[in-house]
């Protein structure tokens with residue numbers, strides 16, 4: 001459960017945002033952006049006002065996962081200030097560096113340029129009043145992570161991992177970064193993604209391709225909540241590629257799994 005954000009420091013950017021939640025993973029490719037996108041949609045469907053900042057600056061996936069690659073945020077002057085109006089879809093307000101660069105070009109930026117770009121999306125983004133702003137962080141522990149925790153009063157962090165040892169080892173690093181004394185961001189919980197696979201023709205079988213309960217056991221070991229175990233499901237991958245997050249369909253098992261996850265976060 002999210003505790004109220006610290007009132008005074010760090011400097012209070014985005015005062016109208018009630019909860020800022022960072023989503024991180026140690027390793028790349030574990031489904032961090034998939035989980036973030038689906039959680040954002042599930043929260044919006046539950047009636048919350050939701051923003052999603054894609055801070056995965058070198059591999060921004062949010063525009064594609066919401067099928068908004070062709071969209072360009074409007075630039076406007078509001079009360080004498082330059083503002084970037086977020087793109088909105090499925091009830092989620094989004095900003096991503098992906099909206100400003102050609103998707104075919106590699107983003108070759110030094111650390112400072114990347115962090116400045118992200119800062120600009122935060123400070124100039126016209127986010128307005130939000131219940132939740134989710135931040136899709138780059139994988140690993142980088143400059144961007146430090147900038148985020150230093151510039152924003154982050155309410156909590158969610159760590160996404162797959163169940164195999166190499167991913168878990170990196171998830172542990174992620175958790176310890178947020179728990180470290182100078183960062184000190186509460187861990188809201190761990191999500192075990194790609195937890196098993198069930199073929200359509202064998203609906204009672206679960207194949208633990210990446211190992212069984214790796215994320216669940218790690219959550220117990222680290223004494224952090226387990227926010228969900230999400231299986232490998234073709235429709236989740238298709239939803240990501242086609243810009244229709246699985247969480248939109250709450251009659252499906254997968255849609256439901258993300259709806260459940262949302263109830264554990266609020």
Ligand code: ADP
Nearest residue numbers: 028029030031032033034231232233236237240
């Ligand atoms: P990350 O943000 O950690 O790099 P992504 O969210 O981009 O990872 O996911 C990597 C790929 O795996 C994407 O193609 C995505 O659709 C797919 N994927 C993620 N989670 C699942 C899942 N539970 N079932 C099926 N495919 C998944």
